[in-house]
Amino acid sequence: MVYDLIIVGSGAAGLSAGLYAGRYNMKVLIVRGEFGGESATGGVFWNYPGTGPIDGYELMRKMESQAKDVGSELIDGKVLDIKRNGHCFDVVVQDGNKPIEHFGARTIILANGAERRKLGLPLEKELLHKGVHYCVTCDGPVYVDKTIAVIGGGDAAVKGVSLAGQFAKKVYLIVRGTDLRAEPVNIEEMKKLGDKVEIIYGTEVKELVGVEKLEKIILTKTYNGSDELLLDGIFIEIGTLPNVTIAKSLGSNIDDKGYVMVDNSMKTNVDGLFACGDAVNFFGSFKQAITAAAMGAVAATSAYQDYKVHGELCQIHWIPTELEK
Amino acid sequence: MVYDLIIVGSGAAGLSAGLYAGRYNMKVLIVRGEFGGESATGGVFWNYPGTGPIDGYELMRKMESQAKDVGSELIDGKVLDIKRNGHCFDVVVQDGNKPIEHFGARTIILANGAERRKLGLPLEKELLHKGVHYCVTCDGPVYVDKTIAVIGGGDAAVKGVSLAGQFAKKVYLIVRGTDLRAEPVNIEEMKKLGDKVEIIYGTEVKELVGVEKLEKIILTKTYNGSDELLLDGIFIEIGTLPNVTIAKSLGSNIDDKGYVMVDNSMKTNVDGLFACGDAVNFFGSFKQAITAAAMGAVAATSAYQDYKVHGELCQIHWIPTELEK
Numbered sequence: 001m002v003y004d005l006i007i008v009g010s011g012a013a014g015l016s017a018g019l020y021a022g023r024y025n026m027k028v029l030i031v032r033g034e035f036g037g038e039s040a041t042g043g044v045f046w047n048y049p050g051t052g053p054i055d056g057y058e059l060m061r062k063m064e065s066q067a068k069d070v071g072s073e074l075i076d077g078k079v080l081d082i083k084r085n086g087h088c089f090d091v092v093v094q095d096g097n098k099p100i101e102h103f104g105a106r107t108i109i110l111a112n113g114a115e116r117r118k119l120g121l122p123l124e125k126e127l128l129h130k131g132v133h134y135c136v137t138c139d140g141p142v143y144v145d146k147t148i149a150v151i152g153g154g155d156a157a158v159k160g161v162s163l164a165g166q167f168a169k170k171v172y173l174i175v176r177g178t179d180l181r182a183e184p185v186n187i188e189e190m191k192k193l194g195d196k197v198e199i200i201y202g203t204e205v206k207e208l209v210g211v212e213k214l215e216k217i218i219l220t221k222t223y224n225g226s227d228e229l230l231l232d233g234i235f236i237e238i239g240t241l242p243n244v245t246i247a248k249s250l251g252s253n254i255d256d257k258g259y260v261m262v263d264n265s266m267k268t269n270v271d272g273l274f275a276c277g278d279a280v281n282f283f284g285s286f287k288q289a290i291t292a293a294a295m296g297a298v299a300a301t302s303a304y305q306d307y308k309v310h311g312e313l314c315q316i317h318w319i320p321t322e323l324e325k
Numbered sequence: 326m327v328y329d330l331i332i333v334g335s336g337a338a339g340l341s342a343g344l345y346a347g348r349y350n351m352k353v354l355i356v357r358g359e360f361g362g363e364s365a366t367g368g369v370f371w372n373y374p375g376t377g378p379i380d381g382y383e384l385m386r387k388m389e390s391q392a393k394d395v396g397s398e399l400i401d402g403k404v405l406d407i408k409r410n411g412h413c414f415d416v417v418v419q420d421g422n423k424p425i426e427h428f429g430a431r432t433i434i435l436a437n438g439a440e441r442r443k444l445g446l447p448l449e450k451e452l453l454h455k456g457v458h459y460c461v462t463c464d465g466p467v468y469v470d471k472t473i474a475v476i477g478g479g480d481a482a483v484k485g486v487s488l489a490g491q492f493a494k495k496v497y498l499i500v501r502g503t504d505l506r507a508e509p510v511n512i513e514e515m516k517k518l519g520d521k522v523e524i525i526y527g528t529e530v531k532e533l534v535g536v537e538k539l540e541k542i543i544l545t546k547t548y549n550g551s552d553e554l555l556l557d558g559i560f561i562e563i564g565t566l567p568n569v570t571i572a573k574s575l576g577s578n579i580d581d582k583g584y585v586m587v588d589n590s591m592k593t594n595v596d597g598l599f600a601c602g603d604a605v606n607f608f609g610s611f612k613q614a615i616t617a618a619a620m621g622a623v624a625a626t627s628a629y630q631d632y633k634v635h636g637e638l639c640q641i642h643w644i645p646t647e648l649e650k
Contacts, residue, residue, distance in 0.1 A: 294619030
């Protein structure tokens with residue numbers, strides 16, 4: 001199947017792009033990836049202009065239904081690769097254990113965001129979901145009356161503590177630096193939890209200890225006379241790494257922070273290739289649902305303008321990829 | 326009264342900035358101007374990601390209440406002038422016939438958008454609201470079973486025809502160019518009105534004729550054998566002109582299209598001065614509520630960063646302005 005536009009990712013950037021492109025009467029396919037991206041797991045949004053307080057997951061469902069209403073198609077699956085094919089792109093998609101599928105498109109919008117940053121410690125992968133987590137909104141509620149730690153010093157970490165404090169009996173916040181890099185209102189919100197929260201500054205996690213599940217962590221500095229902290233679970237909130245593998249393989253320029261480089265139209269240097277959302281650093285470290293949605297709308301508009309001029313050049317002929325041979 | 330931040334304008338850009346700055350615990354004043362800016366008079370938004378179809382006025386009321394909820398203050402009035410006063414700004418405000426007021430601020434966000442572009446014809450001002458209008462959403466409904474014309478060839482004009490067609494018995498669309506520069510879905514929507522709509526291409530309005538009210542217009546080309554068109558009303562939808570007077574007087578750079586020049590942080594070249602929304606051309610001609618809201622959020626974040634560093638320098642002493650002497 002050949003589309004006018006294929007969008008990779010279904011966070012605020014991808015869904016907003018799907019909404020706008022659908023309104024331009026483009027034939028659009030959105031390959032979902034992890035539905036809703038960062039926004040869907042971010043808990044309540046107090047600061048999305050125009051909705052009032054809304055759960056991130058619900059916000060993404062709204063955007064998804066708006067994109068569908070204008071005719072954009074959505075499929076589950078992960079984009080394994082995108083290859084240039086004449087004036088088109090050949091998008092290789094796999095959904096779970098189903099056979100690999102190919103979709104053609106004149107234009108591509110990369111809105112596949114970023115991956116959670118890992119501590120890079122032994123056992124971190126083995127203990128995933130066995131006491132090691134990357135999303136308080138998703139997994140926090142299982143720690144009722146337990147003792148947990150949140151690792152990180154930014155907004156996500158501080159908001160994570162506030163949320164975890166609703167369930168857990170004790171929450172440590174382990175901060176590498178000497179202060180918090182979070183919104184003042186979020187810090188104040190966290191402080192309302194009082195003694196339930198203890199902040200340990202200038203300290204990192206040196207080791208994860210556990211067999212079937214996490215039992216304790218070893219710190220780089222002693223705290224209350226010990227470098228051990230007995231815990232039921234930890235939540236690692238130390239930021240994200242942009243997904244740039246596909247952009248790189250297509251020849252897109254990457255900026256010095258490691259993000260896909262785009263101009264004010266969300267164009268990359270590659271003909272027909274656009275990028276937006278957390279995969280780009282367009283507004284610097286300020287990465288919000290509202291900026292992602294705006295960038296998605298801009299990217300769709302640019303893709304439409306490209307399509308109007310070059311759309312007819314795309315006459316795709318399938319070439320089997322390495323994965324299919 | 327001295328604020329950390331004064332925002333000029335209460336459209337999507339200004340209100341979003343007020344929401345974000347309030348969350349940064351800044352002391353914020355929003356000088357409303359025309360409430361809701363372009364968005365409030367734009368009719369139903371089908372394409373604002375996250376809300377579903379929503380009336381522009383209602384969308385702006387939502388954003389306003391979000392800004393208020395985080396402590397941003399709003400006042401009615403028009404900003405007559407802003408002057409540099411040491412490390413602060415001195416903002417001169419007038420609300421109707423009330424005495425002029427002064428407010429101080431370390432940082433300013435200009436979110437005062439754009440004015441409707443005029444035809445520049447004799448009687449255009451005299452016949453305002455007497456058959457001459459600039460907003461179909463606002464004034465269209467009075468033309469039930471009447472014959473009207475919309476002037477323009479862009480999205481606003483085409484959407485205006487669709488809306489006016491709900492009331493009027495006949496709608497002419499007078500287009501200067503040879504085609505429409507509107508979203509395909511909007512053109513299709515208009516076409517559903519069938520014979521009710523007649524499009525006159527390659528033609529301009531040469532003259533407005535009427536005494537107490539508009540009676541007819543004279544065209545630059547004949548149409549159906551006459552250069553006269555008998556009409557009950559016209560709606561001029563030929564774009565907008567950015568409000569840059571204050572930015573200019575403060576020494577801000579203006580770009581070659583006549584908009585306030587900003588970088589990716591919405592900073593102007595003037596210390597402490599930021600701009601966003603329709604007053605800037607950051608995303609080119611693509612000017613939407615979603616992009617304005619995103620720019621407002623970015624501008625507030627930049628103003629907050631400026632305030633954290635320079636806020637204490639602002640020790641204002643009032644100097645009477647020319648207007649008060």
